[in-house]
Amino acid sequence: MSSRAVAIEVKELRKHFGSFTALEGTTFNVSKGDIFGFLGPNGAGKTTTIRCLMDFIRADGGSAKILGLDSEQDSVQLKRKIGYLPASEQYYENWSGQEHIEFVAKLRGVKPSSPLIKQLGFNPNSKVKHLSTGNRQKLGIILAFLGNPEVLIMDEPTRGLDPILQNQVYEILTEHKSKGGTVFMSSHNLPEVAKICDSVAVIREGAIVAEETIESLRNKSVHHIDVTFEKPFVDHKTLEGNGVKIAHSSKYGVSLRVKGDLNRTLRLITKQPVKDLEVTHASLEEIFLEIYK
Amino acid sequence: MFDLIKVTLRQRRIALIAYSLGGLAMIWLYVSIYPSMQAQIGDYTKLIESMPKGLMKAFGADAVTNNFEGLIGTKLFGFVWPLIMLFLTVSFSCSAIAGEIEKTSMGLWLSAPISRLKIYWSKYIAVGLALTVFMVLTVLAVLPMAGLYNIDVSSKHIMLLSIVAGLFALAVTGLTFLASSLFSEKSRVYAVVGAGLLVMYAINLLASLSDKFVNLKYASFFYYYNSNDLLSGRPINRASLLVFGTAAVLGALGGAIVFRRRDISI
Numbered sequence: 001m002s003s004r005a006v007a008i009e010v011k012e013l014r015k016h017f018g019s020f021t022a023l024e025g026t027t028f029n030v031s032k033g034d035i036f037g038f039l040g041p042n043g044a045g046k047t048t049t050i051r052c053l054m055d056f057i058r059a060d061g062g063s064a065k066i067l068g069l070d071s072e073q074d075s076v077q078l079k080r081k082i083g084y085l086p087a088s089e090q091y092y093e094n095w096s097g098q099e100h101i102e103f104v105a106k107l108r109g110v111k112p113s114s115p116l117i118k119q120l121g122f123n124p125n126s127k128v129k130h131l132s133t134g135n136r137q138k139l140g141i142i143l144a145f146l147g148n149p150e151v152l153i154m155d156e157p158t159r160g161l162d163p164i165l166q167n168q169v170y171e172i173l174t175e176h177k178s179k180g181g182t183v184f185m186s187s188h189n190l191p192e193v194a195k196i197c198d199s200v201a202v203i204r205e206g207a208i209v210a211e212e213t214i215e216s217l218r219n220k221s222v223h224h225i226d227v228t229f230e231k232p233f234v235d236h237k238t239l240e241g242n243g244v245k246i247a248h249s250s251k252y253g254v255s256l257r258v259k260g261d262l263n264r265t266l267r268l269i270t271k272q273p274v275k276d277l278e279v280t281h282a283s284l285e286e287i288f289l290e291i292y293k
Numbered sequence: 294m295f296d297l298i299k300v301t302l303r304q305r306r307i308a309l310i311a312y313s314l315g316g317l318a319m320i321w322l323y324v325s326i327y328p329s330m331q332a333q334i335g336d337y338t339k340l341i342e343s344m345p346k347g348l349m350k351a352f353g354a355d356a357v358t359n360n361f362e363g364l365i366g367t368k369l370f371g372f373v374w375p376l377i378m379l380f381l382t383v384s385f386s387c388s389a390i391a392g393e394i395e396k397t398s399m400g401l402w403l404s405a406p407i408s409r410l411k412i413y414w415s416k417y418i419a420v421g422l423a424l425t426v427f428m429v430l431t432v433l434a435v436l437p438m439a440g441l442y443n444i445d446v447s448s449k450h451i452m453l454l455s456i457v458a459g460l461f462a463l464a465v466t467g468l469t470f471l472a473s474s475l476f477s478e479k480s481r482v483y484a485v486v487g488a489g490l491l492v493m494y495a496i497n498l499l500a501s502l503s504d505k506f507v508n509l510k511y512a513s514f515f516y517y518y519n520s521n522d523l524l525s526g527r528p529i530n531r532a533s534l535l536v537f538g539t540a541a542v543l544g545a546l547g548g549a550i551v552f553r554r555r556d557i558s559i
Contacts, residue, residue, distance in 0.1 A: 056403055057556035079406040090400030090559065092304070100401070106296045107405035143401075 007032040007151055007182040008053070012062035015048055015206075022048040024206040025062065030184055030199070035177050037197035037214075038186040039288065045206040046186040047087055050155050053184070054084055066151055080108070083149035085140045087156055087186075089128075097124035097131070097139045101146065110147030117142060120168060133160035141169065145176075152176060154185040158192060170196045190288055202288065222282035222290060223262055228253040230273040239268055257282075259290070297407070297415035302423060305385055309423050312381045316374065316431030323369055324438045327361050361444045362524040365435065370454060370520035374431060375461070379490060382462050385423055386469035387482040389416040390552060394477045397559045413552045417470060417545060424462050428455055447526065454523045460537035461518045465490070467544025474552040490514070514540075 008030035015023040023045050030036040040046050051057045052064050055075040064071040069078045091100060098112075101124060105112035117124055122138045131139065137160045144152055157173070158166040173183050173196055187193050193200055194214060201211040210217070229252050236249045243259035252275075258265050262279070269277070282290075302309075390413070393399035402412050432455045439446040468489070472482045493513040500510035510516040517533035 051556075051558060054404060056400075057558060058554070076406050076408050079404060082404075084400075084404040086397075086400050086404075086559070088397055088559070090397045090404075092396075092398050092401075103296075103300060104401060104405065107402070107407060109406075 004031040004033060006030065007034070007067060008036070008184055009065040010049065010053075010062070011064075013049065013052060013059050013064055014061040015045075015052065015057065015059050021206055023052070023059070023062075026203065026206060026208055027062075028201040028208050028211050030182060032182050033177060033180055034198040035173055035183040035185065035196050037193035037200040038184065038203065039188075039190070039193060039200055040186075040203035041188075044203045046203055047155060048206075049203070050087075050153055050184075050186060053153055054079075054082070080147075081150045083144035083146070083152045085144040085152070085154040085157055087159070089136050089140065091128045091136070091139070093129040094127060096127050097122060097135075097142075100128070100139060100143060104143050105146055108147045112146075114142050114146060116145055116172065119172070120165070134162065134165060137161055138165070141172070145172075148181075150181060152181065152183045152185075154183065156187055156189075157185055158187075158189065166192070190283075217287055220287045220290070222287055223258045224278075224280045224282060225256040225258055225262075225265065225269070226253070226276075226278045226280075227256070227269050227274060228276040230275045233272055239265060294411065294415050294418075297402075297412065298419045298422065301389060301416050301419035305388065305419075305423060308381070308384070309426060312377060313427050313430040316377055316427065317434055319369055319373055319377075320365075320431065320435055320438050323361075323365050324435075324442050324444060327364060327444055328442065330364065361439065361446060362450060363521070366521040366524035370432075370458070370524065374458070374520075375515075375518065377431070378427070378458070378462050379465060381427055382420075382424065382465045383469050383483065383486050383490075385420045386466050387473050387479050387486070389420055390470065390473035390548070391476050391479050391482045392473075394557055394559060395479055399557060400559045403557060403559070409553045410549060413470075413474070413549050417466075417548075420466055420470075421463070424459070424466065428459055428462070432458060447524075450524045450526055453529055454520055457518060457523055457529060457533050457537070458520070460534060460541065461514060464514060464537040464540035464544065467541040467548070469544075470548035471544045471551065472548075474548040474555065477557070 006029050008028075010026055010028050013023050013026040015021075026045060026049055038046055038049070048057065049064075052059050053066065053071050055071050055078075058072060066078055067081055071078060095103075101114065101117075102112040116122070116138075120138045120141065122135060122142060124139075126135075128136065128139070137158075141157065144154065152173070158169050161169060170192070173185075176183060177198075185197075197214050199211070199213045200217060201208050203209070224247070232251050233254070234251075236246055236254050239254065239256060240246055242264060243261075244265050245257045246254060247257050248255040256265060390399075393402070403409070433451065435446060435451055436448055465486075469482065469486050472485045476482050476485070494515055496506075496509045497513035497515040499506045500508070500513070500516070514537070517530065517536050519530070519533075523529065
């Protein structure tokens, strides 16, 4: 993790809904100026964590601090500094986008205007009930950015957007980061996380199972090795073990999935005359799935 | 705070106009037909008197007088007006909290830098203001409208009715806000409050039909709201003020406490 100041500090957060445990000691930190990806499958506790951060629901134990302020005790003060994009739309269907912008601006005590309206090509005069999924999401992003909040909490910010708009959102988030802002975003979209996030936490069954920088996640060192030998090679089994699995084999070749150090496998392979050899990094998705095993 | 109140009022403005115009139309109806009814009031009184006393008492028609106040006390403010008022109060209070949670638009409010108590009280005040408009247009409006048809109405009686009817409305508002803060679906609030009011109505009916159950009447709001008594010049029953006032305060405060502490999963 980065040694910079902490923007979001979640410590031992616990939340139960009856007998169901939604959060079981969730702990992670988000550095100031980072774009932080919060990953996990449905029901893992992502939205519950976000709701605790926003003080929509109250934790049974632990603490959540944003910019040094307690998310529950200092909720009002804190929300002046937070922009929020929910997973589900929270609009008045009979209002136009502009009416929403004016209402939220009034509540936040900021100007009811945003450069994002033009940047995202959003028509603020249409009533929300007539907006497409993508346009509703654009409105949510515009509302979240009103007043240039220091911290953005976004539940799946690119949901429903086409690839072009997704890229625009990435640019907007990256620009926010470049101005010193912090972004906490949940996502299912691993390429998206890999593309824009600085660090990531993976939540499973209410607990963080991995928290690291994107760089170190990539360096989790899962490789694919595709090798073709000059002569028939039948003794495949000698390559297996110590994190090495055979994905596919033939008379002249073998495909391996190597977790951890590559050297041992490469030494074993090069005992035979090699005709062709290809080593590739596993995708973030594969690494993610590896964590989930 | 003013902006928050304005938004809630704006959400309900069409319904408020509709309810108020409906109430106003009812007053106009009674005011306009009263002169022709006056000629037949003797037959009407005979008809009423021929009915079983218990039944008439149950429907609040036991104190019918031969004047306009007696007519509206029984027909309008004894049955139709409370019904309209209850629909308005329950639907507005229900939409104010549970409705916003159900539609998830409450998220817009909760993610803003305002406290939950401020949200709650702004919505409560908005419903209170809507009720005030409704009261003025459907109760106090009796005075100028009766004046247009040269019908004598005691302004004191109408004022007393306004006070008790207003407190009745506030009591229902308080309890509905409590239910609205407890639940996240409007249907559950309607079910709980509707069932509560129906039970109260049934209790009052039962108590007036059978001496065996006469003491049950004290558990019903409908016992404490007697428009006939108020319009016929009887003094306000202090128990009415106490019961409605207590229910209004406890309901509203209870709702505020619940709303401040509860989880809102939106």
